[in-house]
Amino acid sequence: xxRDRRAPTTAGLRLRLLAxxxxxxxxxxxGTAQAQxxxxxxxxxxxxxxxxxxxxxxxxxxxxxxxxxxxxSAEAAGADRVLARFRDSTLRAGAVRYDLGLGVATAxxxxxxxxxxxxxxxxxxxxxxxxxxxxxxxxxxxRFRNGASLMAATAVRRSEHVNELNYAxxxxxxxxxxxGNPKEPSIAIQAEKVVQDEELRAILYRNAVFRVxxxxxxYLPFFAHPDPTVERASGFLxxxxxxxxxxGLSLEIPYxxxxxxxxxxxxxxxxxxxxxxxxxxxxxxxxTDGTIVARGGYTYERNFGDFDLDGDGDFETNVKFGDxxxxxxxxxxxxxxxxxxxxxxxxxxxTSDKTLFDRYDIRDPYQDNGLYYGxxxxxxxxxxxxxxxxxxxxxxxxxxxxSLRLDPAFADTDFRDPQGFKVFENEGRLPLAAPLIEARWxxxxxxxxxRLRLRGSAVALSRDDYVGGPVLRxxxxxxxxxxxLPGVDSRRVTGQAEWRRTxxxxxxxxxxxxxxxxxxxxxxxxxxxxxxxxxxxxSRGRATAGLDISYPLIRRVGPxxxxxxxxxxxxxxxxxxxxxxxxxIEDSQTLELDESSLFRVDRFPGQDLHEGGLRFTAxxxxxxxxxxxxxxxxxxxxxxxxxxxxxxxxxxxxAPARLYDPSGLxxxxxxxxxxxxxxxxxxxxxxxxxxxxSAGEIRRAEIAIDGRWARRNLxxxxxxxxxxxxxxxxxxxxxxxxxxxxxxxxxGNWGVAVSGIADLERDIVTRSEVGLLFDDDCFRFEIGYxxxxxxxxxxxxxxxxxxxxNLATFGGTGY
Numbered sequence: 001x002x003r004d005r006r007a008p009t010t011a012g013l014r015l016r017l018l019a020x021x022x023x024x025x026x027x028x029x030x031g032t033a034q035a036q037x038x039x040x041x042x043x044x045x046x047x048x049x050x051x052x053x054x055x056x057x058x059x060x061x062x063x064x065x066x067x068x069x070x071x072x073s074a075e076a077a078g079a080d081r082v083l084a085r086f087r088d089s090t091l092r093a094g095a096v097r098y099d100l101g102l103g104v105a106t107a108x109x110x111x112x113x114x115x116x117x118x119x120x121x122x123x124x125x126x127x128x129x130x131x132x133x134x135x136x137x138x139x140x141x142x143r144f145r146n147g148a149s150l151m152a153a154t155a156v157r158r159s160e161h162v163n164e165l166n167y168a169x170x171x172x173x174x175x176x177x178x179x180g181n182p183k184e185p186s187i188a189i190q191a192e193k194v195v196q197d198e199e200l201r202a203i204l205y206r207n208a209v210f211r212v213x214x215x216x217x218x219y220l221p222f223f224a225h226p227d228p229t230v231e232r233a234s235g236f237l238x239x240x241x242x243x244x245x246x247x248g249l250s251l252e253i254p255y256x257x258x259x260x261x262x263x264x265x266x267x268x269x270x271x272x273x274x275x276x277x278x279x280x281x282x283x284x285x286x287x288t289d290g291t292i293v294a295r296g297g298y299t300y301e302r303n304f305g306d307f308d309l310d311g312d313g314d315f316e317t318n319v320k321f322g323d324x325x326x327x328x329x330x331x332x333x334x335x336x337x338x339x340x341x342x343x344x345x346x347x348x349x350x351t352s353d354k355t356l357f358d359r360y361d362i363r364d365p366y367q368d369n370g371l372y373y374g375x376x377x378x379x380x381x382x383x384x385x386x387x388x389x390x391x392x393x394x395x396x397x398x399x400x401x402x403s404l405r406l407d408p409a410f411a412d413t414d415f416r417d418p419q420g421f422k423v424f425e426n427e428g429r430l431p432l433a434a435p436l437i438e439a440r441w442x443x444x445x446x447x448x449x450x451r452l453r454l455r456g457s458a459v460a461l462s463r464d465d466y467v468g469g470p471v472l473r474x475x476x477x478x479x480x481x482x483x484x485l486p487g488v489d490s491r492r493v494t495g496q497a498e499w500r501r502t503x504x505x506x507x508x509x510x511x512x513x514x515x516x517x518x519x520x521x522x523x524x525x526x527x528x529x530x531x532x533x534x535x536x537x538x539s540r541g542r543a544t545a546g547l548d549i550s551y552p553l554i555r556r557v558g559p560x561x562x563x564x565x566x567x568x569x570x571x572x573x574x575x576x577x578x579x580x581x582x583x584x585i586e587d588s589q590t591l592e593l594d595e596s597s598l599f600r601v602d603r604f605p606g607q608d609l610h611e612g613g614l615r616f617t618a619x620x621x622x623x624x625x626x627x628x629x630x631x632x633x634x635x636x637x638x639x640x641x642x643x644x645x646x647x648x649x650x651x652x653x654x655a656p657a658r659l660y661d662p663s664g665l666x667x668x669x670x671x672x673x674x675x676x677x678x679x680x681x682x683x684x685x686x687x688x689x690x691x692x693x694s695a696g697e698i699r700r701a702e703i704a705i706d707g708r709w710a711r712r713n714l715x716x717x718x719x720x721x722x723x724x725x726x727x728x729x730x731x732x733x734x735x736x737x738x739x740x741x742x743x744x745x746x747x748g749n750w751g752v753a754v755s756g757i758a759d760l761e762r763d764i765v766t767r768s769e770v771g772l773l774f775d776d777d778c779f780r781f782e783i784g785y786x787x788x789x790x791x792x793x794x795x796x797x798x799x800x801x802x803x804x805x806n807l808a809t810f811g812g813t814g815y
Contacts, residue, residue, distance in 0.1 A: 060074060063080060063082075089113065094109025117145065119144050137152075147173075150196075163196040204222075205224065239254070241803045251270070270360065291336075300325070300327070301327060302320045306319075333345070344386065349380055377404045392441040394438070394440075407425050437459070439456045458493045461586055524582055538583055563622070567618075569618045576613060577613070579647030579648075588608045589662075591604055599619070614642040631678070633677050634674075636673070641669075683707060685705070698723060700721065705717050713743065737766075752772060769785070771784020784802055
């Protein structure tokens with residue numbers, strides 16, 4: 001057979017089609033075309049594709065096939081269709097013709113072409129060129145891998161990278177319901193002409209009409225968006241409108257600029273009607289072994305909010321005050337993990353104004369992006385290096401903190417300084433940690449039949465300003481004024497060795513003997529000289545030996561139901577704790593006594609406090625499991641010690657002589673620990689924890705319940721309370737909150753969404769939102785009213801209208 005030398009680029013495809021048409025030609029010579037149901041492969045031993053065919057093979061099924069000169073044709077009878085598979089593609093049609101001379105395949109009647117990437121093209125007539133692309137299609141429809149659909153009266157492939165569609169409709173939403181019946185898409189773009197530029201990776205529209213639920217709502221003579229198959233492309237993202245009493249109407253218009261597959265910029269100006277605009281920028285760059293993300297913002301504006309302009313003691317609401325000046329923030333982080341055991345990273349977080357994030361509604365400013373986390377309303381700048389292997393770990397870090405919290409002494413009041421501003425936490429009282437070193441190592445094999453683990457740590461902390469309790473012990477806090485005293489600096493080095501072995505008795509009792517030894521060395525500077533102190537050096541040690549015992553029991557209590565009982569106990573004996581009053585309490589101020597910490601040798605989270613003496617800890621967990629996934633669990637435990645430990649008592653910051661026990665471990669009996677979870681169905685989940693003192697009073701408690709009903713209705717309720725400080729005072733930090741969030745669909749895709757946080761201690765609703773929402777398979781829109789009355793807002797309550805929008809393919813406003 002003669003090869004077409006005029007179009008060499010089509011020869012490959014013709015040969016592949018000929019391979020499948022060989023049997024057709026033989027059947028034609030016999031006078032009758034037979035249905036082909038087996039693949040005919042090329043003879044070259046080439047690796048097969050996903051469809052089991054070699055690159056030069058075609059699988060063809062048809063009721064009738066024939067060849068007339070250079071034209072090979074196949075047809076299906078009635079409602080059947082010809083099936084052709086080649087190059088990981090599938091073609092179905094009522095009739096298929098291929099012209100060997102022109103290198104063009106034509107398919108008619110109910111054409112369906114599935115490309116190797118999974119995209120599907122439908123048409124009443126389709127012409128395929130040598131690259132298996134649609135040259136011309138009538139009644140064209142295409143479905144992308146992400147579910148988006150593109151339809152047109154005609155489609156023409158103008159060049160290698162450009163497709164043109166006439167009288168087209170694009171929608172990212174499903175066009176059929178669950179039963180397969182046609183339905184009106186929630187969002188669609190109808191246009192006179194659509195051009196799909198594969199090289200530009202964009203879809204361009206002329207005379208575009210936007211339809212919501214089939215109703216035209218917006219017109220643009222020109223519109224463009226990235227191809228739905230594109231992961232990232234330059235262009236505008238969904239705008240974010242909002243309203244705030246201080247800023248007025250706001251519109252944030254983000255623009256994404258893709259520099260390369262590994263780098264992009266996000267330029268997102270916030271335009272406001274009542275104040276100057278704020279320019280937000282974000283830069284992201286991925287390297288071979290790491291990533292850097294840097295975001296920031298800038299504006300030139302006066303302060304605004306609630307302020308006493310005339311000094312009469314009454315605060316005017318939503319006014320501008322002070323001088324216009326530059327206001328900005330910067331939030332950056334990076335992490336690098338090259339081959340090998342070493343990795344490193346950093347965070348840089350700073351803002352010029354303590355209230356900038358609140359007044360301009362900056363999105364997610366407090367994130368955990370490094371080795372250490374600055375906590376809510378605290379920014380952390382850090383540099384760290386880690387090395388980790390299967391048996392060892394070491395980290396070296398340094399960090400500093402910028403606080404955006406109100407001064408605890410005035411957090412519950414509207415106290416202002418002489419200039420009229422609320423008073424924030426003094427950053428000079430916060431420590432600079434440089435360096436902070438953590439390390440551990442385990443030998444490769446057992447030691448004395450058990451596991452040996454060595455730990456070490458070191459830290460140097462420095463402060464500019466003096467801090468008394470709870471950092472300093474009551475006996476080293478001066479009785480008089482502390483104004484002008486320098487901050488206490490400290491350095492610590494700790495070494496620790498732990499050995500533990502597990503033994504299982506024949507009846508299933510688990511025995512774990514353990515030995516734990518530890519040594520600390522402290523160097524403390526600038527202790528109050530009025531107490532006869534100055535620069536002090538303290539060394540101490542602690543040795544502990546003990547035994548953990550547990551005996552898990554399981555019993556079948558019914559069809560598909562099991563009850564598991566796990567009684568557990570710990571006996572430990574330690575040297576008496578050396579709680580030298582010269583040692584500052586930096587890393588052990590907060591103890592969350594729960595099931596995970598109750599049986600630890602060192603129940604305090606850091607190194608500055610530790611327990612000693614003779615201890616007995618007991619607890620039990622009961623778990624009921626049924627119906628493949630349903631479960632309920634309850635744990636109750638408590639610890640006893642041979643004597644009380646007054647060194648765990650903490651003074652009130654405003655009254656150093658008044659002490660209380662925030663840990664629940666100062667008495668010879670600890671708090672009761674009660675913890676449980678339950679999931680009686682796949683729609684309800686719950687979890688709870690409580691620490692209860694010897695008098696039966698709740699010291700701390702937290703409970704959360706998630707519920708779902710129907711298909712999309714849901715609600716979450718949580719409650720948290722802290723009563724660990726029984727002594728009244730201006731710095732009493734007890735709290736009690738209830739938080740609720742949920743959504744309920746009322747009619748079809750329409751519903752309501754609510755959320756709120758109630759401060760039961762202060763008897764106010766600190767934050768609340770209520771909104772109307774529409775949500776279907778590809779489009780969520782929510783509009784509502786919100787009010788922010790949190791104590792951390794220094795300019796008073798904020799309220800306004802919020803809008804959240806999330807569109808399939810086009811992205812969202814951050815919902």
